[in-house]
Amino acid sequence: MPVWTWLGWHKGRATTAWPQRPGDDGQDGVLGLPRLDAARCVASDSGCSDCAAACPASAITLRDGGVQLDYARCVGCQLCTEVCPEGAFSVSHDWAFAVRDKADLLNPGRVAAAPQPADDSADATALAAEIKAFGRSLHIRHVDAGSCNGCESELQALLNPFYNLHRLGIFFTPSPRFADLLLVTGPVTAAMREPLLRTYEAMPQPRWVMAAGTCATGGGTNGGGYACHQGLDGILPVDVWLPGCPPNPAALIEALLLLLRQRAQRVHGGVYEHA
Amino acid sequence: MRHCDTIRLTPAELPAAADSLLSVLGDTPSAHGRMQMAYVCRCAADAVDVIYVLSQGANQPYKVWRVRPDDNALPSLANKLPLLGWYEREMADLYGLRFDGHPEPHPLVLHEGMPRDPAPLAHRFDVQAAALDFTPQPPTVPQVLGPDIQRLPFGPVRADIVESAQFLFFYIGEGILHYHPRLFYKHRAMESRFEGQTLRAGAVLAERVSGIDSVAHALAYAQAVEGAMGWRAPPRARYLRVILAELERLYNHLHYLGHLAKTTTLKVAEAEGHLLEERVKQINARLTGSRFLRGLITPGGLRRDLDISGLDKALDAITADIDSYLLRLENTRSHLDRLMTTGTLPRQVAFDQGATGPIERASDLDRDLRRDHPYANYEKVRFSVPVQQAGDAHARSLVRMEEIHESLAIIRQTIGRTKPGEVLRFEPMEEPDPQGEGLGWVEATRGGLLYAVHLSADRSRLSRVKIKDPSFSNWRVFPFTVEDSNMMDYAINEASFGLSIAGADR
Numbered sequence: 001m002p003v004w005t006w007l008g009w010h011k012g013r014a015t016t017a018w019p020q021r022p023g024d025d026g027q028d029g030v031l032g033l034p035r036l037d038a039a040r041c042v043a044s045d046s047g048c049s050d051c052a053a054a055c056p057a058s059a060i061t062l063r064d065g066g067v068q069l070d071y072a073r074c075v076g077c078q079l080c081t082e083v084c085p086e087g088a089f090s091v092s093h094d095w096a097f098a099v100r101d102k103a104d105l106l107n108p109g110r111v112a113a114a115p116q117p118a119d120d121s122a123d124a125t126a127l128a129a130e131i132k133a134f135g136r137s138l139h140i141r142h143v144d145a146g147s148c149n150g151c152e153s154e155l156q157a158l159l160n161p162f163y164n165l166h167r168l169g170i171f172f173t174p175s176p177r178f179a180d181l182l183l184v185t186g187p188v189t190a191a192m193r194e195p196l197l198r199t200y201e202a203m204p205q206p207r208w209v210m211a212a213g214t215c216a217t218g219g220g221t222n223g224g225g226y227a228c229h230q231g232l233d234g235i236l237p238v239d240v241w242l243p244g245c246p247p248n249p250a251a252l253i254e255a256l257l258l259l260l261r262q263r264a265q266r267v268h269g270g271v272y273e274h275a
Numbered sequence: 276m277r278h279c280d281t282i283r284l285t286p287a288e289l290p291a292a293a294d295s296l297l298s299v300l301g302d303t304p305s306a307h308g309r310m311q312m313a314y315v316c317r318c319a320a321d322a323v324d325v326i327y328v329l330s331q332g333a334n335q336p337y338k339v340w341r342v343r344p345d346d347n348a349l350p351s352l353a354n355k356l357p358l359l360g361w362y363e364r365e366m367a368d369l370y371g372l373r374f375d376g377h378p379e380p381h382p383l384v385l386h387e388g389m390p391r392d393p394a395p396l397a398h399r400f401d402v403q404a405a406a407l408d409f410t411p412q413p414p415t416v417p418q419v420l421g422p423d424i425q426r427l428p429f430g431p432v433r434a435d436i437v438e439s440a441q442f443l444f445f446y447i448g449e450g451i452l453h454y455h456p457r458l459f460y461k462h463r464a465m466e467s468r469f470e471g472q473t474l475r476a477g478a479v480l481a482e483r484v485s486g487i488d489s490v491a492h493a494l495a496y497a498q499a500v501e502g503a504m505g506w507r508a509p510p511r512a513r514y515l516r517v518i519l520a521e522l523e524r525l526y527n528h529l530h531y532l533g534h535l536a537k538t539t540t541l542k543v544a545e546a547e548g549h550l551l552e553e554r555v556k557q558i559n560a561r562l563t564g565s566r567f568l569r570g571l572i573t574p575g576g577l578r579r580d581l582d583i584s585g586l587d588k589a590l591d592a593i594t595a596d597i598d599s600y601l602l603r604l605e606n607t608r609s610h611l612d613r614l615m616t617t618g619t620l621p622r623q624v625a626f627d628q629g630a631t632g633p634i635e636r637a638s639d640l641d642r643d644l645r646r647d648h649p650y651a652n653y654e655k656v657r658f659s660v661p662v663q664q665a666g667d668a669h670a671r672s673l674v675r676m677e678e679i680h681e682s683l684a685i686i687r688q689t690i691g692r693t694k695p696g697e698v699l700r701f702e703p704m705e706e707p708d709p710q711g712e713g714l715g716w717v718e719a720t721r722g723g724l725l726y727a728v729h730l731s732a733d734r735s736r737l738s739r740v741k742i743k744d745p746s747f748s749n750w751r752v753f754p755f756t757v758e759d760s761n762m763m764d765y766a767i768n769e770a771s772f773g774l775s776i777a778g779a780d781r
Binding site: 003004014027029078079091100111144146147148152155159160162187189214224225226228252 | 391400467
């Protein structure tokens with residue numbers, strides 16, 4: 001045992017300085033959800049529907065000849081970027097996709113007005129006061145409501161020495177009685193609906209809910225049918241929606257900091273803004 | 276079905292076929308042949324076939340039995356071939372078939388209380404249908420009676436960041452009398468979701484059955500489709516597939532060792548294992564854009580080429596740390612004390628109940644699809660298949676440790692042999708399978724993974740996809756190592772199996 005401790009100490013710090021200070025977020029090369037440049041789409045003239053036909057998650061719809069992308073259903077498979085003959089979809093590294101209002105995940109395509117950052121200052125002040133009551137720490141109860149285990153793999157990664165989530169005052173807790181945040185993965189299977197609701201009911205108020213991963217935000221490829229719901233919509237009130245398949249650890253950290261009002265929301269009206 | 280010898284049987288002939296299988300192959304673990312899986316395929320609007328897939332030993336074609344049930348019923352073979360028990364119960368739950376004489380005729384995939392009439396897949400899967408609505412009922416378990424017996428239901432929401440499942444323990448003091456894992460809380464009807472999808476979209480779905488086995492699932496799927504279509508991926512794609520598959524094994528095994536160290540309360544070893552896993556995931560991301568190596572494998576090859584020029588150096592940078600980590604684990608007495616003799620799985624039980632992957636190899640069953648039925652380009656690389664005799668948690672961890680070294684060696688050899696060239700090819704190299712059916716197999720991190728794929732008449736879409744996930748096999752085996760053991764060892768034993776629940780539940 002002392003050998004482990006001594007050698008571990010000898011190796012020095014493994015934890016990144018990010019996000020409190022500039023540093024490596026660990027996501028070098030990680031692809032995000034595709035970017036949509038609806039102005040390039042010619043569907044209204046040509047009747048092309050290659051993207052919608054290729055999308056296995058039904059995230060892309062063609063309405064009135066225009067293309068729409070619902071990031072709440074997007075699994076980032078990149079097929080649309082390969083099939084679009086006009087290059088309307090392109091590969092991106094946009095993965096910090098957490099939003100407070102699910103409507104912000106819908107890119108309405110060419111009818112889009114300039115994205116309007118929502119004014120939530122009143123809400124933010126109230127929430128900030130609530131969070132302050134916890135001494136700025138946050139305790140999470142995670143519930144797997146039918147994930148593929150990709151989301152769990154990335155949630156577990158938050159506790160590895162590289163991300164070391166505890167340094168941010170954020171902890172996972174076994175008991176819902178001690179939890180502030182219910183973090184849900186998976187499309188909500190028929191069998192997990194009841195245990196999920198009972199976990200939520202066991203949490204003291206105030207309490208928050210995060211839908212993590214595309215299954216939870218909109219069902220993605222795995223929602224619907226006899227076995228699954230289409231994510232958390234209509235099942236629990238959600239405070240933060242984070243699509244991604246799976247969301248990487250840095251995206252999860254950004255989403256948690258968005259909940260704590262320590263990070264600004266990047267996505268408005270389905271459009272990703274770079275800091 | 277491509278790569279298979281297919282025979283048609285009547286329901287009445289099934290028991291004799293099972294008997295002859297036992298006598299021809301022998302029911303001893305020395306034989307390589309074994310029943311692999313059984314599933315329902317809708318062959319016409321009003322009729323279903325049950326398809327049994329058997330392996331017949333190294334480099335032999337698989338064998339397929341096709342049986343049309345009489346009045347929705349078949350004789351159960353679970354008493355002769357125990358590993359079929361769960362397959363039959365799954366078909367009974369989802370398709371409403373009856374298996375006469377089944378020794379455990381209880382619900383499996385559909386929990387007690389879920390509506391069973393009509394069965395959810397009695398008609399075609401409808402993604403628009405509402406999710407089953409039901410009042411949960413307790414599971415069917417044997418009565419365990421006696422003084423001082425405690426009953427502990429644990430889950431489905433459990434401590435830590437883990438997958439959902441419920442474990443029921445009946446125990447006295449520390450001793451476990453009966454253990455019942457209740458799985459399928461995560462059943463998502465994944466196989467049905469393939470129906471009607473294009474061949475390309477199927478690969479995206481396959482990657483989302485068990486996220487930490489994304490490569491294995493996409494690869495088994497792609498190979499099954501390629502068999503049905505008569506395609507063969509170009510050489511470069513086949514080498515790159517080997518690299519992707521071994522990178523997946525690498526990060527999974529490192530995670531496994533970190534988690535195992537957590538259960539033996541080695542905090543630093545837990546942190547180091549998970550840090551090494553993170554470093555491999557970051558290598559994955561730089562190489563492919565995905566920490567889970569997703570978005571590349573597709574029927575016909577790879578969706579795009581990879582630049583592997585920096586991979587050698589990236590792996591060199593962590594190899595010494597991995598070597599020293601494994602060496603220290605094997606020299607930590609408190610760790611070994613907890614693993615040795617814990618959760619022993621006898622060889623015969625491993626064989627009869629269908630153990631696969633590192634679990635069977637730790638119980639002295641020398642089987643590995645990469646060597647016995649080579650796919651991708653595994654026949655062109657040299658590697659050894661680690662086998663242990665003890666069958667305990669330590670043997671299971673040793674097999675994985677040796678596999679880490681082998682994976683690194685396989686990747687290095689493959690980098691040296693990968694020549695420039697195309698990575699995607701759709702021209703048939705042989706006639707398509709007349710029925711449009713293909714079988715694909717992969718030795719995944721957790722064991723043998725099979726995909727059986729049935730294409731639509733015009734071969735442009737999928738009409739049925741069956742997945743045999745290694746964790747489905749190993750979850751059936753696991754309880755045999757829990758009963759008569761003690762509560763203190765449970766977490767260590769479970770970690771030593773390295774099971775995925777998403778894969779088992781599908």
